[in-house]
Amino acid sequence: MTSFDTSPQLNVWRALLALAVVFVMLATTGWTALHTNRESTALQASLTKWEHGRLHGLRLPDPEAGPARLTRFFASLTPEDRDLLARRYPLAVGNMNGAPVTLRYHANHIALDQARKVEKKRMHDSRLSAAGHQDAGRRMHRYESLLTPGRQILAFDPEGSGRIAEVFGNLDRAQRISVVVPGVDTDVLTFQKTGRPYTAPVGMATALYAAERTASPGTRTAVIAWADYTAPDGLGVDAATGLRAAEGALRLNALLDALPGKAPVAAICHSYGSVVCGVAAHDMPRRVSDIAVAASPGMRVSQASHLRTGARVWAMRDATDWIQDVPYLELGGLGHGADPVSSPFGARVLSARGAHGHAGYFQPGTDSLRNLADVGVGAYDAVTCARENDLCQAGVPGTTTAGRA
Numbered sequence: 001m002t003s004f005d006t007s008p009q010l011n012v013w014r015a016l017l018a019l020a021v022v023f024v025m026l027a028t029t030g031w032t033a034l035h036t037n038r039e040s041t042a043l044q045a046s047l048t049k050w051e052h053g054r055l056h057g058l059r060l061p062d063p064e065a066g067p068a069r070l071t072r073f074f075a076s077l078t079p080e081d082r083d084l085l086a087r088r089y090p091l092a093v094g095n096m097n098g099a100p101v102t103l104r105y106h107a108n109h110i111a112l113d114q115a116r117k118v119e120k121k122r123m124h125d126s127r128l129s130a131a132g133h134q135d136a137g138r139r140m141h142r143y144e145s146l147l148t149p150g151r152q153i154l155a156f157d158p159e160g161s162g163r164i165a166e167v168f169g170n171l172d173r174a175q176r177i178s179v180v181v182p183g184v185d186t187d188v189l190t191f192q193k194t195g196r197p198y199t200a201p202v203g204m205a206t207a208l209y210a211a212e213r214t215a216s217p218g219t220r221t222a223v224i225a226w227a228d229y230t231a232p233d234g235l236g237v238d239a240a241t242g243l244r245a246a247e248g249a250l251r252l253n254a255l256l257d258a259l260p261g262k263a264p265v266a267a268i269c270h271s272y273g274s275v276v277c278g279v280a281a282h283d284m285p286r287r288v289s290d291i292a293v294a295a296s297p298g299m300r301v302s303q304a305s306h307l308r309t310g311a312r313v314w315a316m317r318d319a320t321d322w323i324q325d326v327p328y329l330e331l332g333g334l335g336h337g338a339d340p341v342s343s344p345f346g347a348r349v350l351s352a353r354g355a356h357g358h359a360g361y362f363q364p365g366t367d368s369l370r371n372l373a374d375v376g377v378g379a380y381d382a383v384t385c386a387r388e389n390d391l392c393q394a395g396v397p398g399t400t401t402a403g404r405a
Helices: 008-029 031-035 041-051 067-075 079-088 090-094 101-122 130-146 201-215 243-258 272-283 367-377
Strands: 152-157 163-169 176-181 221-227 265-270 288-294 312-316
Touching: 041 090, 067 243, 079 090, 079 101, 090 101, 090 152, 101 130, 101 152, 163 201, 176 201, 176 243, 176 272, 176 367, 201 221, 201 367, 221 243, 221 367, 243 265, 243 272, 265 272, 265 367, 272 288, 288 367, 312 367
Parallel strands: 176 221, 176 265, 265 288, 288 312
Antiparallel strands: 152 163, 163 221
16 A cells, blocks of 8 residues: 655645646536536426325325434325325335335336336437437336336436436345445446446445345345436546535435434445545434445545544555546545545555456455455454555454454
8 A cells, every 4th residue: 555645745746736637627528517407307396296295185294304204104104095106206206215115116116117108209209319219219228127027226317317226135124234326427327237237336236235145144134226316427527526426415315314224334435426425424324334435536535534424434446446546635626635545544444456447346256345245244354454454453343353464
């Protein structure tokens, strides 16, 4: 691991390098990316309809009410009434934190089928260009895939590039829950990939779910592939600022606050997803026991203690990952702060051996995936630490060693 030089000359050089990177970004993407804000019009329409709706003559609760209030409301209904609401307001119910997760799966199945039909019509709309027809076809096929029986879609919003979240395992009965927070270029169409599957959220989550069951066969686990925020589009200005992270952090904490049960939760955050987790950390519920970041450009703080969280903070980076070459600083809102694997940052640094590059951390057979799984199930004494990191296993339950190379 490289040492952390805080000399004034190096800081000046980093600042100049950061500015150079920013100017390149502005030249290629423009300032408009800073002001882009996709509105979820279809979801908002469903929520507005809910707000004006009634059930047996009674007004429905505020969809923005706390999850506990909404949980009590849905618990008071008959199965028939819950099904009725899901059919009347599928997008509202499917994205409503506090609604039973199985009802959200059902509502999102309905919403996906409706979206599939819309895209099927668009494929033959004479007003669209050939590119528009192609986009409609890609979306329709993606929605068809998400409608496959057995898939558990926890959130879905078709607007813009789309937002989505999927659950693997039984979320209601889980003893440990992991939430995979991905980085840039994540949307409905990139949520799952046939080629290089472990670089996309679905592949990341399925690999982690399998690795967690291997790490602790007797533990009931659930993993959420959480692409329910508007991620930056490429490595432009959005990726260099905290705007998308701030929006994503609010959505992430809304999900965490509404998760069923009391199982400990691990936030597993990749690339720009680690920026989201860094911004969200101070507001995460106490049940979040661990925050593990891989391939991080920074967490918008200079030290792990500044995250203001009681969760253990873990970090990893493979030696071949290009992210190590970004300027780890924050200047005028650009950049994301200190390097999480640097010694002064104070995270528990894990081995990422075998990850091979920026997107290889969830590849089966790697140290990185095994370590993320061990963190996810709470098997802290089994993790493989990065060399020269004394903090890695210090003070964790069940640990009898000071860390391994």
